[in-house]
Amino acid sequence: MQFKDLTKEEINQIYSNIDKYLETKEIKWTKYIDLGCKIVKLISYSDEFLPLVEKQLTFVLKDSAEHFDDTLIIWNEKEILKFAKNMVSKFPKMGMRLKLEKVFRKAHGISLENEVDEYATQIFDKDFSKTKPMIDFQTSRGFVIGNNKENHTYYYGVNNLEPEEFIKEGHIFVQFFNNILKTDTSNLVHGAVIGYNNNGICFCARGQRGKSTLSVLSMMKGFEYVSDDYLILHQNKNKELLSSPIYSIITLSPEMYNRLYGYMQGSQFVSNNARKDKYVFNISNYHDRFKKNYPIKLCIFPEIVSDKEPSIKPCTKEEKGRAIVQIIQSTLSQTADMSENKTVEKIMNMVKNLPFYKFNLCYNIDKNTEFLREFMNKFESMENKILDTPKIAVDITFDLANILNTEIGIIYSMNKFATNLYENLLNGVSIENISKELENLVQYNKNIHKEFKIFIEQLKEKEIFVQNNITNYDAKINVDFGKEDNYKISFIEYAQEEYKQLITIKEK
Numbered sequence: 001m002q003f004k005d006l007t008k009e010e011i012n013q014i015y016s017n018i019d020k021y022l023e024t025k026e027i028k029w030t031k032y033i034d035l036g037c038k039i040v041k042l043i044s045y046s047d048e049f050l051p052l053v054e055k056q057l058t059f060v061l062k063d064s065a066e067h068f069d070d071t072l073i074i075w076n077e078k079e080i081l082k083f084a085k086n087m088v089s090k091f092p093k094m095g096m097r098l099k100l101e102k103v104f105r106k107a108h109g110i111s112l113e114n115e116v117d118e119y120a121t122q123i124f125d126k127d128f129s130k131t132k133p134m135i136d137f138q139t140s141r142g143f144v145i146g147n148n149k150e151n152h153t154y155y156y157g158v159n160n161l162e163p164e165e166f167i168k169e170g171h172i173f174v175q176f177f178n179n180i181l182k183t184d185t186s187n188l189v190h191g192a193v194i195g196y197n198n199n200g201i202c203f204c205a206r207g208q209r210g211k212s213t214l215s216v217l218s219m220m221k222g223f224e225y226v227s228d229d230y231l232i233l234h235q236n237k238n239k240e241l242l243s244s245p246i247y248s249i250i251t252l253s254p255e256m257y258n259r260l261y262g263y264m265q266g267s268q269f270v271s272n273n274a275r276k277d278k279y280v281f282n283i284s285n286y287h288d289r290f291k292k293n294y295p296i297k298l299c300i301f302p303e304i305v306s307d308k309e310p311s312i313k314p315c316t317k318e319e320k321g322r323a324i325v326q327i328i329q330s331t332l333s334q335t336a337d338m339s340e341n342k343t344v345e346k347i348m349n350m351v352k353n354l355p356f357y358k359f360n361l362c363y364n365i366d367k368n369t370e371f372l373r374e375f376m377n378k379f380e381s382m383e384n385k386i387l388d389t390p391k392i393a394v395d396i397t398f399d400l401a402n403i404l405n406t407e408i409g410i411i412y413s414m415n416k417f418a419t420n421l422y423e424n425l426l427n428g429v430s431i432e433n434i435s436k437e438l439e440n441l442v443q444y445n446k447n448i449h450k451e452f453k454i455f456i457e458q459l460k461e462k463e464i465f466v467q468n469n470i471t472n473y474d475a476k477i478n479v480d481f482g483k484e485d486n487y488k489i490s491f492i493e494y495a496q497e498e499y500k501q502l503i504t505i506k507e508k
Contacts, residue, residue, distance in 0.1 A: 002133075004124045011125060014087060014135060015148050018155055021083075025075060032065035033057060033072075035177070036244025036292050037186045037234040041068040045075035048161045055163075055270050056172045058248035058284040070152040070180045072173065077144060077157030084137040084144070088121055130498055131339055147179050154179065163271045171230055171247055178335045186234035187346055190334040191327050193226035193243045193296065194218050196376035200226070200243055200296040202233075202351060204323035206330040206397060210304045210361045210368075213256050218369050220263040225289040230334075233296070233350055241296040241350055248287070251278040259365060298384065299323060299351055302359045310364075310371040314385065315356035321393025321404070323356055324348055329395070329402045329411060332494075338411065339494045345409035348389070352406075355384035392464050396423065399481065403464050412462060412502075415490035416481035418455065428471045431456060437475040445487035447505045455489050458502040462493070 025045045031053070033040040042061075044050065054061060077083055120140060122133035128149055136145040142165075146155030154176045158165075166172050178188045192203040192215040203211040212228045219225035229251065232244040249270060252260065257279050266285030272278070301315055301323035315323065328347050332338045361368050393404040401419040403412040414422060424434050438448050445451070459465035491502045 001120065002122045002124065004126075006123060006125075008125075011123065011134065014123070015146060015151070015153075015155075017087060018146060021086075022073065022075065032062040032068060034060045034062055034065070034292070035181065035246065036232055036242070037183075038070065038180060039065050039068040040177075040180060041065070041071045043071065043073045045073075046161065048076060049074055052161065052163060052166055052172060055268075055282050056166075056247055056249050058282060059245055059287055059290050060248075070154065072154045072156065072176055072180075074156045074158075076161055077159055080137070080139050080142050080144060080157070080159050083157065084121060084139050087137065129340075132336060145175075147176075149179060152180075171249070174230055175335065177230070177246060178337070181232055181234075182343065184346075186232060187343060187350075188246075188331070188335065189231055189233050189327065189347065190229065190331040191231060192228040193231055193294065194228075195224040195226075195291070195294060195297075196373065197380075198224070198295060199298070199376060199379055200224075200291075200294045201372075201376075202243070202296050202299045202327070202354070203302055204299050204327035204351070204356075205302050206326045209326075209397075210302050212251075213259075213365055214302060214359075214361065214368055214372070216250055216252070216256075217260060217263070217365055218372060219286060219289050220260070221369050221373075223289070223369075223373075224291045224294065225286065226291055226294050233347070235350065236293075241354070242293045243296055244292045244294070245290055248282055248284050248290075249280050250283055251280050253278050296351075296354065298379070299327075299354050299356045300359045301326075301356060302361055305360045305362065307360055307362050310362045310368045311360045312357050312371070312375050315358045315387065317387050317390050318394075319358050320356040320387050321390040321406075322395040324351065324389065324406070325393045325395035325402050325404045325411075326397065327351070328404065329413075332411070338413075339496070339499050341409040341495060344404070344411060348404075348406060348409070352389045353386055355386060392466075394464075394466075405462070405464070410493060410495045412464060413492045413494070415485045415488070416478070417485040417487065418489045418491050420476075420478045420481050421452065421455065421489065422459075424475045424477075425459075425465070425467045427473070428467065428469045429473050429475045430470050431467075433473065434475040434477075437477045441477070441479075441482055441487050444482070448487060448489070450505055451489040451503050454503045454505075455491055458491060462502075 022045065027043060027045060028047045029044050029050060031042045033042055121137040123135040125134040128134040128147060134147050142159030144157040181188045192211045193200055194215045195201055203215060205211045215228040226243045227245045230246050232246060234242055236242060268282045270280040270282050301319055328344055331347065337343055389406050391407055393406055395402050396419060399416045399419055401414040401422055421434060435449060435452060438452055441448055489503050493500045493502055
């Protein structure tokens, strides 16, 4: 059940009720998390939380602090359903809505699996986010979340404190850190930062492009290190871009673990990740390489190629655009912030005035690291030009297109089928020839020509239609992509804190 019409007073009353509930419990321990640009006071009502926190936040966890900016309150809530019921039942508006929902479901033959799902409740506040709940009772998943951003206080009650359960939810407290760090001059970012001689490198790339292996191995071979996963980008009073670490863990695929095995001595195994395809290690044995408030001096766009030797060259304008799209899209998808245009613009403005380089990675990971070391030894003496940022930045990776209008901070995303059609346009195939090939797919989607017509109209309206050097080439339609996407053309605009499907056909 979602509530989007509660008043500020009602929402504050819920927080007050949570506080009163917690007053009946005993505080077990208090720590402080040093995020570089912010200090978070961590209050726990459960002893069992401490080992989980210490394993993941080893470097940033402190016993004391002279001040703090935000508070995160955590507890082991063994009766999530009872807790949700008590919070909901105190408000007639919420209780009545639940009763009406029951009547509606019964009248329409809709049934829930159990009572737990019945009290799953999300409370929204437009000043916090239009797409993410401010208060979230996830009864079936066993936790409750509260984000009282105005009071700089955050709440996390969770039923299962086993390490595996926390790995399933990702890095511990990552969504809270994301909300806490969302200021005019700072943001949580999904990426990697290492450096050499106090010159920080921000790797702009989504997953499976080699950045994690490169950054972790470089750290193990003496480079300075911030993170290879989640990190903080923040600007000081002089607008200098700095980066700070959060986690003391790394995740490695079995293949990368075997290749890095010789460097892993002293690193401690924490857990498998949720999909069981990566190992999680604590690397506190490398804390002497960790850097806080580390100055970022350049961005590198890595890509694995078939070359026998690695190479680095300045990015083209198009490559710079791809790199910016990848770091932004990767961050927003990991934090469920895809429609937050202010965040898009902020991250883009943080990095766009840095020099951008393309790093072609070969299969030999040791060669890549040593080549990067040689490059960084020469970096300060090089002429580092700042490229203009393209108005429209296009990235097509893993057969999915993400397009960023850098002037207004809006991202457009396509499914594989739409991406395939868009690539035909980029390759100069005419609209007529594409439409002709789509005739073969009408049997699977009777509206396919209507969808394609709207697709072209929307591309032009959004000023991202590109078709150079029109040829008479036949369109190359990937039927596998069509089948995977049910032959539907999906084109989404993430804007104004909401997302909009730009291709819709109303069935008669």
